[in-house]
Amino acid sequence: MLGMSLREAAAALRLGQIKPTELCQKCLSFIKETSFLNAYITVTEDFALKQAAEADERFIQGKPLGDLDGIPIAIKDNFSTAGIETTCASRMLKGYIAPYNATVVQKLFDQGAVFMGKTNLDEFAMGSGSTDSIFGPVKNPWSYSRSYIDKTSLSHHAAKDDSDWVITGGSSGGSACAVSAGTCYLAIGSDTGGSTRNPASHCGVVGLKPTYGLVSRHGLIPLVNSMDVPGIVTRCVDDAATVLGVLAGHDPYDSTTIQDPFQPFSLPEKVDVRNVCIGIPKEYHAPGLSAEILSLWSETADLLENAGAKVVEVSLPHTPYSIVCYHVLCTAEVASNMARFDGLEYGHRSDIDDSTEALYAATRREGFNEVVRGRILSGNYFLLKRNYEKYFVKAQKVRRLIADDFVKVFNSGVHVLLTPTTLGDAAPYLEFIQEDNRTRSAQEDVFTQCANMAGLPAVTVPAALSSRGLPLGLQFIGRAFCEQQLLTIAKWFEKQIDFSPLQFNRDSENGNIVQQYSKSASSV
Amino acid sequence: MWFRAPLCTAWISGFRRSLSAQSKVPPKPTWDLQPEIRNQKPLISLDTIDHLERLALVDFGNVEGVQRLEKAIQFADQLHNVNTEGVEPLSSVLEDRTLYIRNDAVAAGNCTELLLENARTVVEEYFVAPPGNIPLPAQHERGLSEVKSSS
Incomplete structure (x- = not known):
């Protein structure tokens, strides 16, 4: 039941095979069983059971609200939720309770979705590992899968200990982990430079970043206003389309949502790719790309070509500078956005009260981690009067060149671009933390932040398992506001691949998930 | 693609299963990472450190904090390899649309x-702040000796 897609679960609810409260309880108990993954910061058990009971009532009366009625969902802990703590995984916002729901949260509630909890992330969504949270790192559920345990214990000939678990990617690692492990059917993440697609790829689930301006940011604690987009994490492409249909559309509370009406769509069962033109941007063969992803990417290009699609090599010449440009724009907007946290109106407040300035400085030193402080200082440096033209305006100019690269390619007749999502599979935690946050973000976001720079929709689809038994994803990037075409092609690919979802390595005697590698290795 | 295929097969000795000869995916990386510049003198003066800490209202904490900024600047300097003459800055991808303005209600x-x-x-309906208009203490009083000694 918990391994089903959202659509299948919705069908089971409609057919009366299971009641919303039963489904909710199953998810709650599985959240407890998998709590060692650290996917959730807050589990909203009472709230969920209340929502589920209301859904029960609607199903009894034969009047469910829609596809999401009674469906367990999770929300990244940087979306405001009325009456429920929103922490951004930072000491700065511990205990903060927003008086209102983010628009995406409200829209999901209005459809009857059942809210299981708030998911873990890198502090203020700054990171690509979900390792920099005050609540501790998120563990990739695939670390406890049969495929990973089998492959790694065979290749190393040694018992592994518990520190060999791999990261989820980030920053929406909790959301990707929750969907992948099976504790909910849909999770909302945020995507500024790849924060939804990166962990979705490492956790073997679908991650959709919609076009900038299609889904409301109201109530999402901002990181980079000109790039932030709510992201959708589901188990299959059809589900992502369903959820987009619920979330998309103009919001009077977010002036950057476009006013054109959005027509919800479902994807055709039979997809023909013969009239489709797929672009392969050659710059996405970047230094450091793993051989496995390279061959997967190449095989997929061939697969599309053999199915009749027109596959062409294209060039996005400014790609190598995109991650640099992103770094400058991101830190600059971060410096400005983080100015709101001063300890006076909400969040952490230092005990130092010599002066207002001293209070601000002490509050921010105590409240922010090293990564956030570092980005604030970098951003302030790039925004100094003497540096403003040299770095900030320069980066904005390079951003136009990057966006124009995409425009040119799409104007040449290309419908969708096919690229890798990440350089390789998920790294073991102990290896990942050897490098600092900025270096890791530059590596992890190299293929994803370009879509944010240009505001384009992009989706990662799980494609294969690596030699270590971990998921690998491929990314499709579409034209602005052409989500239907993008997801249609993504669905075609998903069908060809038939990726097997996560199977936990369970003890053969008691059926529990095996958490100690050494034990499992000896039992294999 | 058919023109390229014979060339590729001629150059690649042995059969490569991973990359078919006619693949549109380039077999080699198409660009290089910029070499990290090392052993360079610190870019950040003490005055700048002080100025940034006052502006940002966060401190560097230690020498590593300053080094982190120096690395961030070196990384950003790659932008200067791009010719942006005559290019207008892009601040929003929705620049060609009018921003929605709701009724003033x-x-x-x-x-x-x-x-x-x-x-x-x-207090009652007021947020309370400590006394204002007192500048942060000077750098040495804020305990930046560690940062200082490094540069």
Whole structure:
């Protein structure tokens, strides 16, 4: 039941095979069983059971609200939720309770979705590992899968200990982990430079970043206003389309949502790719790309070509500078956005009260981690009067060149671009933390932040398992506001691949998930 | 693609299963990472450190904090390899659309009490701040000796 897609679960609810409260309880108990993954910061058990009971009532009366009625969902802990703590995984916002729901949260509630909890992330969504949270790192559920345990214990000939678990990617690692492990059917993440697609790829689930301006940011604690987009994490492409249909559309509370009406769509069962033109941007063969992803990417290009699609090599010449440009724009907007946290109106407040300035400085030193402080200082440096033209305006100019690269390619007749999502599979935690946050973000976001720079929709689809038994994803990037075409092609690919979802390595005697590698290795 | 295929097969000795000869995916990386510049003198003067800490209202903490900024600047300097002559800066991808302006009417609110509950110190309906207009102490009084000695 918990391994089903959202659509299948919705069908089971409609057919009366299971009641919303039963489904909710199953998810709650599985959240407890998998709590060692650290996917959730807050589990909203009472709230969920209340929502589920209301859904029960609607199903009894034969009047469910829609596809999401009674469906367990999770929300990244940087979306405001009325009456429920929103922490951004930072000491700065511990205990903060927003008086209102983010628009995406409200829209999901209005459809009857059942809210299981708030998911873990890198502090203020700054990171690509979900390792920099005050609540501790998120563990990739695939670390406890049969495929990973089998492959790694065979290749190393040694018992592994518990520190060999791999990261989820980030920053929406909790959301990707929750969907992948099976504790909910849909999770909302945020995507500024790849924060939804990166962990979705490492956790073997679908991650959709919609076009900038299609889904409301109201109530999402901002990181980079000109790039932030709510992201959708589901188990299959059809589900992502369903959820987009619920979330998309103009919001009077977010002036950057476009006013054109959005027509919800479902994807055709039979997809023909013969009239489709797929672009392969050659710059996405970047230094450091793993051989496995390279061959997967190449095989997929061939697969599309053999199915009749027109596959062409294209060039996005400014790609190598995109991650640099992103770094400058991101830190600059971060410096400005983080100015709101001063300890006076909400969040952490230092005990130092010599002066207002001293209070601000002490509050921010105590409240922010090293990564956030570092980005604030970098951003302030790039925004100094003497540096403003040299770095900030320069980066904005390079951003136009990057966006124009995409425009040119799409104007040449290309419908969708096919690229890798990440350089390789998920790294073991102990290896990942050897490098600092900025270096890791530059590596992890190299293929994803370009879509944010240009505001384009992009989706990662799980494609294969690596030699270590971990998921690998491929990314499709579409034209602005052409989500239907993008997801249609993504669905075609998903069908060809038939990726097997996560199977936990369970003890053969008691059926529990095996958490100690050494034990499992000896039992294999 | 058919023109390239014979060339590729001629150059690649042995059969490569991973990359078919006619693949549109380039077999080699198409660009190089910029070499990291090392052993360079610190870019950041003490005055700049002081200025940034006052502006940002966060401190560097230690030498590593300053080095982190220096690395961030070196990384950003790659931008200067791009010719942007005559290019207009892009601040929003929605620049060609008009921004929605809603009616100037109260649509939400009446949550004073909820908002005040999030503040640690309030008096009646006021947020409380310590005395203002007192600049932060000078650098040496803020305990930056560690940062200082490094540069």
